[in-house]
Amino acid sequence: MTERHPLTDPELIALRHGTPPEPARAALAARLGADAAGRATVAEWDRQDTALAALYGPIAAEPLPETLRTMLDRAAREDAAPRHRAALPKFARLAAAVLLLALGAAGGWTAARLTPGEGAAVPVALAAIRAHQTFAVEVAHPVEVAATEAEHLTRWLSKRLGHPIAAPDFASFGFALMGGRILPTETGAAAVFMYENATGQRITLYAAAGDGSAETAFRFVEAGATQGFWWIDGSLRYAVVGEVPREALRAIATVAWQQLT
Amino acid sequence: MTTLDEIEAAIPALRRYAQALLRDRAAADDLVQDCLERALARREGWRGEGSMRGWMFRILVNLHRDGLRRGARGPQLSVVGEGMAELARPGAQEGHMALREVQEAIARLPAEQREALLLVALEGMSLAEAAAVLGLAEGTLASRLGRARASLRAATGRDLPRQERPREEGTEQR
Incomplete structure (x- = not known):
């Protein structure tokens, strides 16, 4: 499994949020290593998550109403x-x-x-x-x-x-x-x-x-x-x-x- | 931990999720209160299958969907960003997204993309967990997440070279 084609969004989602079984996960990770656009997408998702955490995270720290x-x-x-x-x-x-x-x-x-x-x-x-x-x-x-x-x-x-x-x-x-x-x-x-x-x-x-x-x-x-x-x-x-x-x-x-x- | 302790432990996350979902403090509080009421009424039947968090999120999502269905007849009034002005102040542009932009982009997502995205991106649920909460196949959820992520990226101008970030509404796929 040394495919070089870029990861699709569903593949990136599976890698980031899913629990793919081991050989598949490693293969996805290897492809991501060779996929600059995919890595940029993941980095962008990180920023999205950071923004969401900044917007709404503090609510979870409030005392219960x-x-x-x-x-x-x-x-x-x-x-x-x-x-x-x-x-x-x-x-x-x-x-x-x-x-x-x-x-x-x-x-x-x-x-x-x-x-x-x-x-x-x-x-x-x-x-x-x-x-x-x-x-x-x-x-x-x-x-x-x-x-x-x-x-x-x-x-x-x-x-x-x-x-x-x-x-x-x-x-x-x-x-x-x-x-x-x-x-x-x-x-x-x-x-x-x-x-x-x-x-x-x-x-x-x-x-x-x-x-x-x-x-x-x-x-x-x-x-x-x-x-x-x-x-x-x-x-x-x-x-x-x-x-x-x-x-x-x-x-x-x-x-x-x-x-x- | 008693069932009641587990219920209580899930509440902060439910409040965070409801606030992000509805972007209205009072409506979010009402939703969580309804959710807690239902969970408490049904706690005798809780057998500990799956996680309490998942069970309560399922209740909340279903209540929210009921609410959307009921409200679908009349015009939808959604207050964007109430109580969030402090957090949403633009600034620190480099490396960080303008929070207000993200907030508005989330608000423009279709409801089913919003509920899915927030479960994994904000609540940190796995695909399997979130799929169970939403009653979806994992594949369906994954493609929904992909669309939500892409819309968000487009709406925050991040899919274009940094020097020209278009500000007009409606130029991206809507």
Whole structure:
């Protein structure tokens, strides 16, 4: 196979984008070596590809739009939900939440970027972030009741919250429960659990009585370096906040949601 | 990696491809959103045959073709280069193509050449991968790519000696 005639476009395409079997590929490559016009064409295609990459490449580096993020979060929660027996009513409620979320997305009010002035739109998220920012930096008294008094902590917080609540277990993420405290809110007492990992990073789980709002899927909020996910489930409003990466925080929030249901 | 992770991992490329295909930010976002919605709804049925990327691109291409069919009755309004003004600034002529020229040339390609070219030239898919996405025989795809590459070369004035690059529209094969 020592043909000297120039490569056709389909042959050049096969060589460049295809996976021709070996003897054929080598033969094409050899012919290209002797085909100046073919090489110029390939060089031109390189420039075309470079131009396309320059035009559209940056889009792939952008963070995911919030709408898509929300859809994925919702799907993750569906996957995380138990699929048997008691799961059905839960699913029905989730479906309603999903519908609300879709309506919300259509109205353009997906994840709020929190600034103090917008706080009223997502009070539970703002309260959780405030609680976290206030107590996470505490060295002496980060919690009122330490995790060592687990039983007392659970009973006390459940009583004040008016709803049974036990601290979720985030050990699989390396976060151990430090303890909890009570904070005032406009709808009564809120329960706050604080966790810490081996590097001293802290996250806060915040639970407060609902204000009658409908259930939601996860919503993302951020205020400076503090990020959080909040949601409404049943009669309670929850938020998980901290300075950990968003992906990790979402995983933690998903586990919290599973364990708190 | 869970199915959901794989779906998420494919999204940046889908967004890039949709933007290049439609050249309109809002329309591209809508297309990707529709694609994701469909993929999520069908993820239970995903058996892992082929690549997730290929599967999602197939969904997106089909949605796009549906959209073209629906829109074919009325006049087609296509916004060229919206949101791209920064990138498309001419300059650095030597060795680089003027990006605006390439963008406009891509816009003038027939739809089926555009969808094919962008899969291999922008997304780096192999002939086999792209043929599966588009539902074409590899040979058909290869000749389509050849035509697209040649049109692009003609439209950017690269098939002529460098000193005289014609600027009039319509002098090349249209």
